[in-house]
Amino acid sequence: MPLPAARRKERSAIGAEHSVTSVAPAALLEIDGLRLSFGGVTALDGVSFAVRPGLITGLIGPNGAGKTTLFNAVSGMIRPHAGRVRFDGHDITGLPPERITKAGLIRSFQIARGLPTLTVIENLMLYGAEQPGEALWQALTRTPAMRRREALLREQAWQMLQRLELQPVADNLASDLSGGQKKLIELGRVLMRRPRMILLDEPAAGVNPSLARLLGGHIRSCRDDGISFLVVEHNMALIGDICDEVVVMAEGRCLMQGSFAEVRNDHRVQTAYMGRAA
Ligand SMILES: Nc1ncnc2c1ncn2[C@@H]1O[C@H](COP(=O)(O)OP(=O)(O)OP(=O)(O)O)[C@@H](O)[C@H]1O
Ligand SMILES: [Mg+2]
Structure with a gap:
């Protein structure tokens, strides 16, 4: 029976951690x-x-x-x-x-999605919350552990905004962004899923x-x-x-x-x- 391919973890500069085959x-x-x-x-x-x-x-x-x-x-x-x-x-x-x-493997959409009533940083946090094995409700529950998780998500979202040079609009409603900024946010939302x-x-x-x-x-x-x-x-x-x-x-x-x-x-x-x- 063939052995499964050896796997290792890789972490990219933006923090994307994933398994890759060694060959x-x-x-x-x-x-x-x-x-x-x-x-x-x-x-x-x-x-x-x-x-x-x-x-x-x-x-x-x-x-x-x-x-x-x-x-x-x-x-x-x-x-x-x-x-x-x-x-x-x-x-x-x-x-x-x-x-x-x-x-x-993740796709973006021809028409940039996102929740218009949330701010830009909240939109990114929402996507980051949907990590494998983590339910959205866990990220929103107010236990101390969850508050720490929320702080971490906020930090990751902030780093993403810095990377995309969108810090000035972090607290704007997503609906108020220009078409081009929405495209950048769409890329950021996808990247938050690593x-x-x-x-x-x-x-x-x-x-x-x-x-x-x-x-x-x-x-x-x-x-x-x-x-x-x-x-x-x-x-x-x-x-x-x-x-x-x-x-x-x-x-x-x-x-x-x-x-x-x-x-x-x-x-x-x-x-x-x-x-x-x-
Ligand atoms: N939901 C649908 N119902 C019926 N026909 C569809 C549907 N979606 C796509 N098509 C048809 O399938 C074909 C391929 O469409 P598709 O949207 O995949 O093309 P595309 O290469 O993305 O085009 P564009 O560059 O204009 O975005 C077209 O003939 C289109 O009219
Ligand atoms: Mg098309």
């Missing part, structure tokens, strides 16, 4: 033949590709290519009709979102170019701390700037995978984009 797998996320239809619309038509650990991988493709649907299927929001998803060598196909999050890999859906949509560059810098610095990313984005300047590798989807399939330069110069990719525009 790094070639792929952290493997998507194999995923299929999914909405009635007569085939959104995923046998999409397969692999994402290597420690990289920022871009996922691009024309509108309707199936990118968000793929994120929904990978993160457990919709069950695919066929195919498998493996994360760190484990089959996570069809698991509920919370199980997938606890495994270290993920190994983040799926980002259009982090720079509706964001001005200088904030998009700032966001890109934060994503790169998280990558340097060991967090892997799969990033859906239509902003090609950002994709070219931050991505180590790019996957192109069109009509529910993977069209190609390569460097940004390879992808940009590929006639199949150009045709897919132009075909949609036409």
Whole structure:
């Protein structure tokens, strides 16, 4: 019987602690033949590709290519009709979102979520509270131990705000933030869960170019701390700037995978984009 892979704990500079296999797998996320239809619309038509650990991988493709649907299927929001998803060598196909999050794979949303009636720091604390094995009610109960836990969460949230240079708005209502600041908070909320890999859906949509560059810098610095990313984005300047590798989807399939330069110069990719525009 094969022995389980030896595991060790790693802690990144932002405090993300996670188990990693001592022999790094070639792929952290493997998507194999995923299929999914909405009635007569085939959104995923046998999409397969692999994402290597420690990289920022871009996922691009024309509108309707199936990118968000793929994120929904990978993160457990919709069950695919066929195919498998493996994360760190484990089959996570069809698991509920919370199980997938606890495994270290977490997604953000195209429209930044968050609770508008809470302050920015409370929003981050709420996410940090949802650590594996810890119920939210425990974080809110007023025993001395829980008060210490709340203080620790506040400290972690404060460190996150410092990292994202958002301390000045710590006590503002989340609903009062600009669109760009909400995007940064969304990244912060996801980071509070200490993920190994983040799926980002259009982090720079509706964001001005200088904030998009700032966001890109934060994503790169998280990558340097060991967090892997799969990033859906239509902003090609950002994709070219931050991505180590790019996957192109069109009509529910993977069209190609390569460097940004390879992808940009590929006639199949150009045709897919132009075909949609036409
Ligand atoms: N809930 C749904 N019900 C019916 N059809 C859907 C649903 N969600 C997505 N689709 C269809 O599935 C296909 C893929 O959509 P999806 O949103 O995944 O594309 P996308 O690549 O994310 O596009 P965009 O770049 O515009 O965000 C499209 O034809 C879309 O109309
Ligand atoms: Mg989408």
